Amino acid sequence: MNLCLRKQYFRPNLIGSLFRFATTSTEIVENDQVFIDDEESQAREAEINQKRNISRLTPAHYNLVNGRKPYEEPKSLAHLTVKYNRKMYGKYGSASGVNPSICFPSRQDIQEKIEYEAVAYPYTIQQMMESAARQRKEEREKIEKRDRDVAAKFAKLEQWKKELNDKLAKKTAEVSAAKEKKERLVEEVRRHFGFKLDPRDERFQEMLAKREKEQKKLEKLARKEAKEKMMIAKLQQKNVELADAKK
Amino acid sequence: MGSRQITEKSLSMLRSLPRISLQNIRDNPNSKLKNKRGRAQHGGDKHGAGNKGSGQRQNFMRLGYETGNNPFYLRIPQEHYYRGHHLRREYPPLTLHELQRIIDKDCVDTSKPIDIASLIKSGFYNFQPDLKQFGINLTDEGADIFAAKINIEVQWASEQVIAAVERNGGVITTAYYDPHSLLLLKNPKKFFESGQAIPRRMIPPSDLIEYYTSAKSRGYLADPEEISKERLKLAQKYGYTLPDIEKDSDYKMMSERKDPRQIFYGLEPGWVVNLKDECILKPKDQELLSFFNS
Numbered sequence: 001m002n003l004c005l006r007k008q009y010f011r012p013n014l015i016g017s018l019f020r021f022a023t024t025s026t027e028i029v030e031n032d033q034v035f036i037d038d039e040e041s042q043a044r045e046a047e048i049n050q051k052r053n054i055s056r057l058t059p060a061h062y063n064l065v066n067g068r069k070p071y072e073e074p075k076s077l078a079h080l081t082v083k084y085n086r087k088m089y090g091k092y093g094s095a096s097g098v099n100p101s102i103c104f105p106s107r108q109d110i111q112e113k114i115e116y117e118a119v120a121y122p123y124t125i126q127q128m129m130e131s132a133a134r135q136r137k138e139e140r141e142k143i144e145k146r147d148r149d150v151a152a153k154f155a156k157l158e159q160w161k162k163e164l165n166d167k168l169a170k171k172t173a174e175v176s177a178a179k180e181k182k183e184r185l186v187e188e189v190r191r192h193f194g195f196k197l198d199p200r201d202e203r204f205q206e207m208l209a210k211r212e213k214e215q216k217k218l219e220k221l222a223r224k225e226a227k228e229k230m231m232i233a234k235l236q237q238k239n240v241e242l243a244d245a246k247k
Numbered sequence: 248m249g250s251r252q253i254t255e256k257s258l259s260m261l262r263s264l265p266r267i268s269l270q271n272i273r274d275n276p277n278s279k280l281k282n283k284r285g286r287a288q289h290g291g292d293k294h295g296a297g298n299k300g301s302g303q304r305q306n307f308m309r310l311g312y313e314t315g316n317n318p319f320y321l322r323i324p325q326e327h328y329y330r331g332h333h334l335r336r337e338y339p340p341l342t343l344h345e346l347q348r349i350i351d352k353d354c355v356d357t358s359k360p361i362d363i364a365s366l367i368k369s370g371f372y373n374f375q376p377d378l379k380q381f382g383i384n385l386t387d388e389g390a391d392i393f394a395a396k397i398n399i400e401v402q403w404a405s406e407q408v409i410a411a412v413e414r415n416g417g418v419i420t421t422a423y424y425d426p427h428s429l430l431l432l433k434n435p436k437k438f439f440e441s442g443q444a445i446p447r448r449m450i451p452p453s454d455l456i457e458y459y460t461s462a463k464s465r466g467y468l469a470d471p472e473e474i475s476k477e478r479l480k481l482a483q484k485y486g487y488t489l490p491d492i493e494k495d496s497d498y499k500m501m502s503e504r505k506d507p508r509q510i511f512y513g514l515e516p517g518w519v520v521n522l523k524d525e526c527i528l529k530p531k532d533q534e535l536l537s538f539f540n541s
Contacts (some may be wrong), residue, residue, distance in 0.1 A: 091440025093523030128456040
Protein backbone atom coordinates (compact mmCIF):
# COMPACT_ATOMS: atom_id res chain seq x y z
CA MET A 1 0.00 0.00 0.00
CA ASN A 2 1.19 3.50 -0.75
CA LEU A 3 1.63 4.79 2.75
CA CYS A 4 5.17 6.13 2.46
CA LEU A 5 4.19 9.78 2.13
CA ARG A 6 1.65 9.82 4.88
CA LYS A 7 3.76 8.07 7.48
CA GLN A 8 4.49 11.16 9.53
CA TYR A 9 0.89 12.21 9.85
CA PHE A 10 -0.51 8.77 10.21
CA ARG A 11 1.24 7.84 13.39
CA PRO A 12 -0.54 10.11 15.88
CA ASN A 13 -3.86 8.99 14.51
CA LEU A 14 -2.95 5.36 14.96
CA ILE A 15 -1.82 5.90 18.52
CA GLY A 16 -5.04 7.81 19.20
CA SER A 17 -7.10 5.00 17.81
CA LEU A 18 -5.22 2.48 19.93
CA PHE A 19 -6.04 4.44 23.05
CA ARG A 20 -9.62 4.63 21.95
CA PHE A 21 -9.77 0.87 21.50
CA ALA A 22 -8.28 0.40 24.90
CA THR A 23 -10.95 2.44 26.58
CA THR A 24 -13.78 0.80 24.68
CA SER A 25 -12.52 -2.67 25.39
CA THR A 26 -12.58 -2.06 29.14
CA GLU A 27 -16.09 -0.72 28.88
CA ILE A 28 -17.23 -3.82 27.00
CA VAL A 29 -15.73 -6.10 29.59
CA GLU A 30 -17.71 -4.26 32.25
CA ASN A 31 -20.83 -4.52 30.15
CA ASP A 32 -20.29 -8.27 29.83
CA GLN A 33 -20.11 -8.63 33.52
CA VAL A 34 -23.30 -6.69 34.05
CA PHE A 35 -25.60 -8.11 31.36
CA ILE A 36 -24.44 -11.66 31.10
CA ASP A 37 -27.48 -13.13 29.44
CA ASP A 38 -28.71 -10.18 27.56
CA GLU A 39 -29.26 -11.20 23.96
CA GLU A 40 -29.36 -7.65 22.79
CA SER A 41 -25.99 -6.80 24.28
CA GLN A 42 -24.49 -9.98 22.94
CA ALA A 43 -25.69 -9.18 19.46
CA ARG A 44 -24.25 -5.73 19.86
CA GLU A 45 -21.01 -7.19 21.02
CA ALA A 46 -20.93 -9.50 18.01
CA GLU A 47 -21.61 -6.59 15.73
CA ILE A 48 -18.82 -4.56 17.29
CA ASN A 49 -16.45 -7.46 16.97
CA GLN A 50 -17.40 -7.87 13.36
CA LYS A 51 -16.76 -4.20 12.75
CA ARG A 52 -13.47 -4.41 14.52
CA ASN A 53 -12.34 -7.13 12.18
CA ILE A 54 -10.94 -5.02 9.38
CA SER A 55 -8.45 -7.69 8.22
CA ARG A 56 -10.38 -8.49 5.00
CA LEU A 57 -9.44 -12.13 5.62
CA THR A 58 -11.82 -14.93 4.82
CA PRO A 59 -13.27 -16.61 7.92
CA ALA A 60 -11.05 -19.63 7.32
CA HIS A 61 -7.91 -17.53 7.09
CA TYR A 62 -9.01 -15.46 10.07
CA ASN A 63 -9.33 -18.66 12.07
CA LEU A 64 -5.94 -19.85 10.90
CA VAL A 65 -4.25 -16.60 11.86
CA ASN A 66 -5.83 -16.82 15.30
CA GLY A 67 -4.68 -20.41 15.79
CA ARG A 68 -8.04 -22.04 15.32
CA LYS A 69 -9.24 -24.82 13.06
CA PRO A 70 -10.07 -23.14 9.72
CA TYR A 71 -13.44 -24.74 9.05
CA GLU A 72 -16.02 -25.65 11.64
CA GLU A 73 -17.94 -27.85 9.23
CA PRO A 74 -16.51 -29.68 6.22
CA LYS A 75 -16.43 -27.57 3.07
CA SER A 76 -15.12 -30.12 0.59
CA LEU A 77 -14.69 -33.86 0.21
CA ALA A 78 -11.10 -33.57 1.41
CA HIS A 79 -12.37 -32.41 4.79
CA LEU A 80 -14.07 -35.75 5.31
CA THR A 81 -10.89 -37.80 4.89
CA VAL A 82 -9.08 -39.51 7.74
CA LYS A 83 -5.84 -37.77 6.80
CA TYR A 84 -7.36 -34.29 7.13
CA ASN A 85 -9.02 -35.10 10.44
CA ARG A 86 -5.77 -36.53 11.82
CA LYS A 87 -4.04 -33.37 10.73
CA MET A 88 -6.63 -31.23 12.47
CA TYR A 89 -6.15 -33.22 15.67
CA GLY A 90 -2.38 -33.09 15.35
CA LYS A 91 -2.37 -29.34 14.87
CA TYR A 92 -5.21 -28.09 17.05
CA GLY A 93 -5.41 -30.85 19.65
CA SER A 94 -8.63 -31.72 21.41
CA ALA A 95 -9.98 -28.24 20.60
CA SER A 96 -10.40 -29.45 17.02
CA GLY A 97 -13.24 -31.69 18.15
CA VAL A 98 -11.76 -34.71 16.35
CA ASN A 99 -11.91 -38.05 18.09
CA PRO A 100 -8.22 -38.96 18.58
CA SER A 101 -8.90 -42.65 18.03
CA ILE A 102 -8.81 -41.78 14.32
CA CYS A 103 -5.03 -41.25 14.64
CA PHE A 104 -4.37 -44.97 15.04
CA PRO A 105 -4.41 -47.25 12.00
CA SER A 106 -7.60 -49.17 11.39
CA ARG A 107 -7.84 -52.93 11.20
CA GLN A 108 -7.76 -52.75 7.40
CA ASP A 109 -4.74 -50.44 7.45
CA ILE A 110 -2.89 -52.91 9.63
CA GLN A 111 -3.79 -55.80 7.34
CA GLU A 112 -2.58 -53.87 4.30
CA LYS A 113 0.62 -52.87 6.07
CA ILE A 114 1.31 -56.48 7.07
CA GLU A 115 0.68 -57.62 3.51
CA TYR A 116 3.01 -54.95 2.15
CA GLU A 117 5.74 -55.83 4.60
CA ALA A 118 5.47 -59.51 3.77
CA VAL A 119 6.36 -58.60 0.18
CA ALA A 120 8.86 -55.81 0.86
CA TYR A 121 10.72 -57.61 3.67
CA PRO A 122 10.45 -61.31 2.82
CA TYR A 123 13.38 -62.43 5.02
CA THR A 124 13.96 -62.06 8.72
CA ILE A 125 17.20 -60.65 10.05
CA GLN A 126 18.32 -64.15 11.04
CA GLN A 127 17.74 -65.49 7.54
CA MET A 128 19.57 -62.58 5.98
CA MET A 129 22.50 -63.04 8.35
CA GLU A 130 22.73 -66.70 7.42
CA SER A 131 22.60 -66.04 3.70
CA ALA A 132 25.21 -63.26 4.03
CA ALA A 133 27.51 -65.61 5.95
CA ARG A 134 26.98 -68.31 3.35
CA GLN A 135 27.72 -65.93 0.53
CA ARG A 136 30.84 -64.67 2.26
CA LYS A 137 32.00 -68.25 2.79
CA GLU A 138 31.38 -69.15 -0.84
CA GLU A 139 33.37 -66.17 -2.02
CA ARG A 140 36.26 -67.07 0.26
CA GLU A 141 36.18 -70.67 -0.89
CA LYS A 142 36.19 -69.61 -4.51
CA ILE A 143 39.29 -67.49 -3.94
CA GLU A 144 40.99 -70.25 -1.97
CA LYS A 145 40.27 -72.82 -4.68
CA ARG A 146 41.74 -70.56 -7.30
CA ASP A 147 44.82 -69.99 -5.13
CA ARG A 148 45.28 -73.74 -4.71
CA ASP A 149 44.93 -74.30 -8.45
CA VAL A 150 47.49 -71.66 -9.24
CA ALA A 151 49.93 -73.04 -6.66
CA ALA A 152 49.63 -76.58 -8.07
CA LYS A 153 50.18 -75.36 -11.58
CA PHE A 154 53.14 -73.27 -10.49
CA ALA A 155 54.78 -76.32 -8.94
CA LYS A 156 54.59 -78.09 -12.29
CA LEU A 157 55.75 -75.08 -14.26
CA GLU A 158 59.48 -76.00 -14.42
CA GLN A 159 58.73 -79.51 -15.61
CA TRP A 160 56.39 -78.26 -18.28
CA LYS A 161 58.95 -75.72 -19.44
CA LYS A 162 61.59 -78.46 -19.76
CA GLU A 163 59.21 -80.70 -21.68
CA LEU A 164 58.33 -77.99 -24.10
CA ASN A 165 61.96 -77.07 -24.69
CA ASP A 166 62.89 -80.71 -25.28
CA LYS A 167 60.04 -81.08 -27.72
CA LEU A 168 61.11 -78.03 -29.62
CA ALA A 169 64.76 -79.16 -29.74
CA LYS A 170 63.77 -82.60 -30.99
CA LYS A 171 61.64 -81.10 -33.69
CA THR A 172 64.41 -78.82 -34.93
CA ALA A 173 66.88 -81.71 -34.87
CA GLU A 174 64.54 -83.84 -36.96
CA VAL A 175 63.99 -81.07 -39.43
CA SER A 176 67.73 -80.41 -39.78
CA ALA A 177 68.47 -84.15 -40.21
CA ALA A 178 65.91 -84.44 -42.99
CA LYS A 179 67.37 -81.40 -44.68
CA GLU A 180 70.89 -82.76 -44.48
CA LYS A 181 69.80 -86.07 -45.98
CA LYS A 182 68.13 -84.38 -48.86
CA GLU A 183 71.19 -82.22 -49.49
CA ARG A 184 73.43 -85.25 -49.45
CA LEU A 185 71.25 -86.99 -52.00
CA VAL A 186 71.30 -83.99 -54.29
CA GLU A 187 75.07 -83.82 -53.96
CA GLU A 188 75.43 -87.50 -54.82
CA VAL A 189 73.27 -87.11 -57.90
CA ARG A 190 75.39 -84.20 -59.02
CA ARG A 191 78.53 -86.17 -58.49
CA HIS A 192 77.06 -89.00 -60.55
CA PHE A 193 76.47 -86.72 -63.52
CA GLY A 194 79.79 -84.97 -63.01
CA PHE A 195 78.48 -81.52 -63.75
CA LYS A 196 76.09 -79.03 -62.31
CA LEU A 197 72.58 -79.95 -63.29
CA ASP A 198 69.45 -77.98 -62.69
CA PRO A 199 67.52 -79.79 -59.95
CA ARG A 200 64.34 -79.22 -62.04
CA ASP A 201 65.78 -81.21 -64.90
CA GLU A 202 64.04 -84.51 -65.78
CA ARG A 203 67.22 -86.59 -65.61
CA PHE A 204 68.11 -85.11 -62.30
CA GLN A 205 64.62 -85.90 -60.98
CA GLU A 206 64.82 -89.47 -62.25
CA MET A 207 68.22 -89.99 -60.71
CA LEU A 208 67.08 -88.47 -57.46
CA ALA A 209 64.05 -90.79 -57.37
CA LYS A 210 66.32 -93.74 -58.04
CA ARG A 211 68.75 -92.68 -55.37
CA GLU A 212 65.98 -92.20 -52.92
CA LYS A 213 64.65 -95.61 -53.69
CA GLU A 214 68.06 -97.12 -53.07
CA GLN A 215 68.39 -95.19 -49.90
CA LYS A 216 65.01 -96.41 -48.77
CA LYS A 217 65.97 -99.96 -49.63
CA LEU A 218 69.16 -99.63 -47.65
CA GLU A 219 67.26 -98.19 -44.74
CA LYS A 220 64.78 -101.00 -44.93
CA LEU A 221 67.57 -103.54 -44.96
CA ALA A 222 69.25 -101.87 -42.04
CA ARG A 223 66.00 -101.96 -40.15
CA LYS A 224 65.53 -105.59 -40.99
CA GLU A 225 69.02 -106.44 -39.82
CA ALA A 226 68.50 -104.55 -36.64
CA LYS A 227 65.27 -106.40 -36.09
CA GLU A 228 66.97 -109.74 -36.69
CA LYS A 229 69.73 -108.81 -34.34
CA MET A 230 67.19 -107.92 -31.74
CA MET A 231 65.40 -111.24 -32.27
CA ILE A 232 68.65 -113.16 -32.00
CA ALA A 233 69.58 -111.32 -28.87
CA LYS A 234 66.19 -112.07 -27.39
CA LEU A 235 66.44 -115.76 -28.31
CA GLN A 236 69.92 -115.98 -26.86
CA GLN A 237 68.69 -114.40 -23.67
CA LYS A 238 65.80 -116.82 -23.54
CA ASN A 239 68.20 -119.72 -24.08
CA VAL A 240 70.37 -118.48 -21.28
CA GLU A 241 67.35 -118.17 -19.05
CA LEU A 242 66.19 -121.66 -19.93
CA ALA A 243 69.65 -123.00 -19.27
CA ASP A 244 69.67 -121.22 -15.93
CA ALA A 245 66.31 -122.70 -15.15
CA LYS A 246 67.61 -126.20 -16.00
CA LYS A 247 70.56 -125.75 -13.74
CA MET B 248 5.07 32.10 0.33
CA GLY B 249 7.45 30.72 2.96
CA SER B 250 8.06 27.06 3.60
CA ARG B 251 6.20 27.31 6.90
CA GLN B 252 3.13 28.48 5.10
CA ILE B 253 3.37 25.57 2.72
CA THR B 254 3.61 23.16 5.62
CA GLU B 255 0.71 24.82 7.38
CA LYS B 256 -1.39 24.70 4.28
CA SER B 257 -0.60 21.09 3.47
CA LEU B 258 -1.24 20.10 7.07
CA SER B 259 -4.61 21.81 7.08
CA MET B 260 -5.38 20.12 3.78
CA LEU B 261 -4.42 16.78 5.24
CA ARG B 262 -6.63 17.39 8.26
CA SER B 263 -9.57 18.03 6.07
CA LEU B 264 -8.92 14.89 4.04
CA PRO B 265 -10.78 11.70 5.01
CA ARG B 266 -8.97 9.18 7.21
CA ILE B 267 -6.98 6.51 5.46
CA SER B 268 -8.96 3.31 5.16
CA LEU B 269 -9.26 0.27 2.98
CA GLN B 270 -11.76 2.13 0.85
CA ASN B 271 -9.44 4.92 -0.30
CA ILE B 272 -6.10 3.24 -0.92
CA ARG B 273 -5.14 1.63 -4.17
CA ASP B 274 -3.18 -1.48 -4.88
CA ASN B 275 0.56 -1.42 -5.44
CA PRO B 276 1.50 -0.82 -9.05
CA ASN B 277 1.88 -4.10 -11.01
CA SER B 278 0.54 -6.05 -8.07
CA LYS B 279 -2.27 -7.37 -10.20
CA LEU B 280 -1.46 -9.49 -13.20
CA LYS B 281 -3.43 -8.80 -16.34
CA ASN B 282 -5.19 -11.88 -17.49
CA LYS B 283 -5.31 -10.85 -21.13
CA ARG B 284 -2.69 -10.79 -23.84
CA GLY B 285 -2.78 -7.31 -25.29
CA ARG B 286 -2.89 -6.77 -29.03
CA ALA B 287 -1.23 -4.04 -31.10
CA GLN B 288 -0.54 -0.90 -29.07
CA HIS B 289 -1.80 -2.58 -25.85
CA GLY B 290 1.40 -4.55 -25.41
CA GLY B 291 1.25 -6.43 -28.70
CA ASP B 292 4.37 -7.27 -30.75
CA LYS B 293 5.94 -10.71 -30.27
CA HIS B 294 5.02 -11.38 -26.59
CA GLY B 295 8.49 -12.63 -25.77
CA ALA B 296 8.47 -15.39 -28.37
CA GLY B 297 10.97 -13.76 -30.72
CA ASN B 298 10.90 -13.45 -34.48
CA LYS B 299 10.56 -16.41 -36.85
CA GLY B 300 11.58 -19.98 -36.30
CA SER B 301 10.62 -22.59 -33.78
CA GLY B 302 10.63 -19.94 -31.05
CA GLN B 303 7.85 -17.96 -32.60
CA ARG B 304 5.91 -20.96 -33.82
CA GLN B 305 6.37 -22.73 -30.51
CA ASN B 306 7.16 -26.04 -32.27
CA PHE B 307 10.19 -26.89 -30.18
CA MET B 308 12.65 -29.62 -31.11
CA ARG B 309 12.74 -32.82 -29.12
CA LEU B 310 14.94 -32.74 -26.05
CA GLY B 311 18.63 -33.23 -26.83
CA TYR B 312 18.27 -32.74 -30.59
CA GLU B 313 20.90 -30.38 -31.99
CA THR B 314 19.64 -29.79 -35.56
CA GLY B 315 21.73 -32.53 -37.12
CA ASN B 316 24.84 -32.29 -34.94
CA ASN B 317 26.06 -35.36 -33.12
CA PRO B 318 24.06 -34.74 -29.95
CA PHE B 319 25.78 -34.17 -26.63
CA TYR B 320 24.07 -37.10 -24.94
CA LEU B 321 25.52 -39.46 -27.60
CA ARG B 322 28.83 -37.67 -28.07
CA ILE B 323 30.04 -38.34 -24.53
CA PRO B 324 31.45 -41.81 -23.86
CA GLN B 325 29.56 -43.98 -21.42
CA GLU B 326 30.73 -43.92 -17.82
CA HIS B 327 30.22 -47.41 -16.50
CA TYR B 328 31.42 -46.62 -13.01
CA TYR B 329 28.17 -44.73 -12.60
CA ARG B 330 26.16 -47.85 -13.33
CA GLY B 331 23.42 -48.29 -10.74
CA HIS B 332 24.10 -44.88 -9.20
CA HIS B 333 20.38 -44.32 -8.83
CA LEU B 334 20.18 -47.29 -6.50
CA ARG B 335 23.23 -46.57 -4.38
CA ARG B 336 22.89 -45.30 -0.86
CA GLU B 337 24.51 -42.04 0.08
CA TYR B 338 25.68 -41.05 3.54
CA PRO B 339 26.47 -37.33 3.67
CA PRO B 340 29.62 -37.00 5.79
CA LEU B 341 30.02 -35.29 9.13
CA THR B 342 33.59 -35.03 10.36
CA LEU B 343 34.65 -35.54 13.93
CA HIS B 344 36.06 -32.03 13.75
CA GLU B 345 32.63 -30.62 12.92
CA LEU B 346 31.05 -32.73 15.62
CA GLN B 347 33.55 -31.35 18.13
CA ARG B 348 32.67 -27.85 16.99
CA ILE B 349 28.95 -28.50 17.41
CA ILE B 350 29.58 -29.81 20.91
CA ASP B 351 31.87 -26.89 21.79
CA LYS B 352 29.24 -24.44 20.62
CA ASP B 353 26.78 -26.21 22.91
CA CYS B 354 24.41 -26.79 20.02
CA VAL B 355 23.90 -30.39 21.05
CA ASP B 356 23.25 -31.76 24.51
CA THR B 357 25.97 -34.26 25.42
CA SER B 358 24.21 -35.24 28.64
CA LYS B 359 21.76 -37.17 26.47
CA PRO B 360 22.35 -39.70 23.72
CA ILE B 361 23.01 -37.97 20.40
CA ASP B 362 21.27 -39.21 17.31
CA ILE B 363 20.57 -37.83 13.86
CA ALA B 364 17.54 -35.89 15.11
CA SER B 365 19.59 -33.94 17.67
CA LEU B 366 22.32 -33.24 15.09
CA ILE B 367 19.75 -31.92 12.63
CA LYS B 368 18.30 -29.82 15.41
CA SER B 369 21.73 -28.34 16.03
CA GLY B 370 21.49 -26.83 12.54
CA PHE B 371 24.97 -27.95 11.48
CA TYR B 372 23.97 -31.05 9.60
CA ASN B 373 21.35 -31.61 6.97
CA PHE B 374 20.45 -34.36 4.55
CA GLN B 375 17.68 -35.37 2.19
CA PRO B 376 16.20 -38.81 2.68
CA ASP B 377 14.28 -38.52 -0.58
CA LEU B 378 17.59 -38.28 -2.50
CA LYS B 379 18.65 -41.72 -1.28
CA GLN B 380 20.66 -40.22 1.55
CA PHE B 381 20.57 -42.63 4.44
CA GLY B 382 22.03 -40.57 7.27
CA ILE B 383 25.34 -39.61 8.80
CA ASN B 384 28.71 -40.95 7.78
CA LEU B 385 30.94 -39.88 10.65
CA THR B 386 34.41 -39.42 9.14
CA ASP B 387 37.79 -39.40 10.83
CA GLU B 388 38.90 -35.87 10.00
CA GLY B 389 39.84 -34.27 13.32
CA ALA B 390 40.01 -37.61 15.10
CA ASP B 391 43.20 -36.52 16.88
CA ILE B 392 41.61 -33.51 18.55
CA PHE B 393 38.27 -35.11 19.27
CA ALA B 394 37.84 -34.98 23.03
CA ALA B 395 34.13 -35.30 23.81
CA LYS B 396 32.56 -38.06 25.86
CA ILE B 397 29.33 -38.86 24.10
CA ASN B 398 26.84 -41.59 23.38
CA ILE B 399 26.30 -41.14 19.65
CA GLU B 400 24.32 -43.05 17.07
CA VAL B 401 25.29 -42.62 13.42
CA GLN B 402 24.53 -44.54 10.27
CA TRP B 403 28.09 -45.21 9.13
CA ALA B 404 31.45 -45.03 10.88
CA SER B 405 34.97 -46.21 10.14
CA GLU B 406 37.28 -47.98 12.55
CA GLN B 407 39.30 -44.85 13.29
CA VAL B 408 36.15 -42.93 14.17
CA ILE B 409 35.00 -45.68 16.50
CA ALA B 410 38.43 -45.65 18.15
CA ALA B 411 38.39 -41.84 18.48
CA VAL B 412 34.99 -41.88 20.20
CA GLU B 413 35.74 -44.82 22.47
CA ARG B 414 39.12 -43.47 23.52
CA ASN B 415 37.32 -40.64 25.33
CA GLY B 416 35.04 -43.02 27.16
CA GLY B 417 32.21 -42.53 24.69
CA VAL B 418 29.90 -44.98 23.02
CA ILE B 419 29.15 -45.17 19.31
CA THR B 420 26.48 -47.22 17.56
CA THR B 421 25.77 -47.56 13.89
CA ALA B 422 22.09 -47.92 13.15
CA TYR B 423 20.02 -48.27 10.04
CA TYR B 424 16.90 -46.20 9.42
CA ASP B 425 14.62 -46.64 6.46
CA PRO B 426 13.95 -43.45 4.45
CA HIS B 427 10.53 -42.92 6.04
CA SER B 428 11.98 -43.06 9.55
CA LEU B 429 14.69 -40.65 8.45
CA LEU B 430 12.03 -38.20 7.27
CA LEU B 431 10.44 -38.43 10.69
CA LEU B 432 13.78 -37.84 12.41
CA LYS B 433 14.55 -34.92 10.14
CA ASN B 434 11.38 -33.07 11.00
CA PRO B 435 9.62 -34.60 13.99
CA LYS B 436 7.35 -31.56 14.48
CA LYS B 437 5.88 -31.94 11.03
CA PHE B 438 5.18 -35.58 11.65
CA PHE B 439 3.62 -35.01 15.07
CA GLU B 440 1.39 -32.34 13.57
CA SER B 441 0.12 -34.82 11.01
CA GLY B 442 -1.56 -36.68 13.87
CA GLN B 443 -0.33 -40.15 12.97
CA ALA B 444 0.89 -42.95 15.19
CA ILE B 445 4.69 -43.29 15.20
CA PRO B 446 5.56 -46.18 12.84
CA ARG B 447 8.08 -48.94 13.45
CA ARG B 448 11.59 -48.73 12.12
CA MET B 449 12.10 -51.19 9.27
CA ILE B 450 14.84 -53.80 9.13
CA PRO B 451 17.94 -53.13 7.00
CA PRO B 452 18.19 -54.52 3.45
CA SER B 453 20.13 -57.74 2.94
CA ASP B 454 23.29 -56.07 1.61
CA LEU B 455 23.62 -54.02 4.81
CA ILE B 456 22.85 -56.78 7.27
CA GLU B 457 26.50 -57.74 7.61
CA TYR B 458 27.51 -54.21 8.61
CA TYR B 459 24.74 -53.67 11.13
CA THR B 460 25.07 -57.07 12.76
CA SER B 461 28.85 -57.00 13.11
CA ALA B 462 30.38 -55.96 16.41
CA LYS B 463 33.39 -54.50 14.62
CA SER B 464 31.27 -51.75 13.10
CA ARG B 465 29.30 -51.44 16.40
CA GLY B 466 26.09 -52.36 14.61
CA TYR B 467 22.83 -51.94 16.44
CA LEU B 468 21.91 -55.57 15.79
CA ALA B 469 25.23 -56.95 17.09
CA ASP B 470 25.64 -58.98 20.26
CA PRO B 471 26.53 -56.59 23.17
CA GLU B 472 29.06 -59.05 24.57
CA GLU B 473 30.81 -59.23 21.22
CA ILE B 474 30.83 -55.45 21.14
CA SER B 475 32.54 -55.21 24.53
CA LYS B 476 35.17 -57.65 23.32
CA GLU B 477 35.71 -55.66 20.15
CA ARG B 478 36.02 -52.46 22.18
CA LEU B 479 38.90 -53.99 24.08
CA LYS B 480 40.48 -55.30 20.89
CA LEU B 481 40.28 -51.91 19.23
CA ALA B 482 41.81 -50.25 22.27
CA GLN B 483 44.75 -52.63 22.05
CA LYS B 484 45.08 -52.11 18.32
CA TYR B 485 45.18 -48.33 18.59
CA GLY B 486 47.08 -48.33 21.87
CA TYR B 487 44.85 -46.50 24.32
CA THR B 488 43.47 -47.60 27.65
CA LEU B 489 39.75 -48.15 27.42
CA PRO B 490 37.94 -46.13 30.11
CA ASP B 491 35.69 -48.34 32.21
CA ILE B 492 32.15 -47.32 31.33
CA GLU B 493 30.53 -49.46 33.97
CA LYS B 494 32.10 -47.40 36.74
CA ASP B 495 31.14 -44.16 35.00
CA SER B 496 28.88 -41.73 36.80
CA ASP B 497 26.56 -41.50 33.82
CA TYR B 498 26.66 -45.15 32.91
CA LYS B 499 22.88 -45.17 32.53
CA MET B 500 22.98 -42.52 29.81
CA MET B 501 25.99 -44.12 28.13
CA SER B 502 24.31 -47.51 27.92
CA GLU B 503 21.07 -46.11 26.54
CA ARG B 504 20.20 -47.44 23.13
CA LYS B 505 17.18 -47.47 20.90
CA ASP B 506 15.18 -50.56 20.26
CA PRO B 507 15.74 -51.82 16.68
CA ARG B 508 12.11 -50.91 15.98
CA GLN B 509 12.27 -47.53 17.74
CA ILE B 510 12.71 -44.23 15.90
CA PHE B 511 12.74 -41.53 18.59
CA TYR B 512 14.41 -41.74 21.97
CA GLY B 513 11.74 -42.16 24.64
CA LEU B 514 8.90 -42.71 22.19
CA GLU B 515 7.67 -46.13 21.23
CA PRO B 516 6.10 -47.10 17.92
CA GLY B 517 2.33 -46.80 18.03
CA TRP B 518 2.23 -43.70 20.19
CA VAL B 519 0.57 -40.49 19.02
CA VAL B 520 2.24 -37.28 20.14
CA ASN B 521 0.12 -34.15 20.31
CA LEU B 522 2.19 -30.99 20.63
CA LYS B 523 -0.80 -28.68 21.11
CA ASP B 524 -2.22 -30.54 24.09
CA GLU B 525 1.27 -31.67 25.13
CA CYS B 526 0.09 -35.20 25.58
CA ILE B 527 0.92 -38.70 24.33
CA LEU B 528 -1.79 -41.15 23.33
CA LYS B 529 -0.83 -44.79 23.74
CA PRO B 530 -2.80 -47.59 22.11
CA LYS B 531 -4.49 -50.17 24.34
CA ASP B 532 -6.11 -52.31 21.67
CA GLN B 533 -4.47 -55.73 21.62
CA GLU B 534 -4.32 -55.86 17.83
CA LEU B 535 -2.59 -52.48 17.62
CA LEU B 536 -0.18 -53.45 20.36
CA SER B 537 0.72 -56.72 18.71
CA PHE B 538 1.22 -54.97 15.37
CA PHE B 539 3.42 -52.21 16.75
CA ASN B 540 5.45 -54.60 18.91
CA SER B 541 6.09 -57.07 16.08
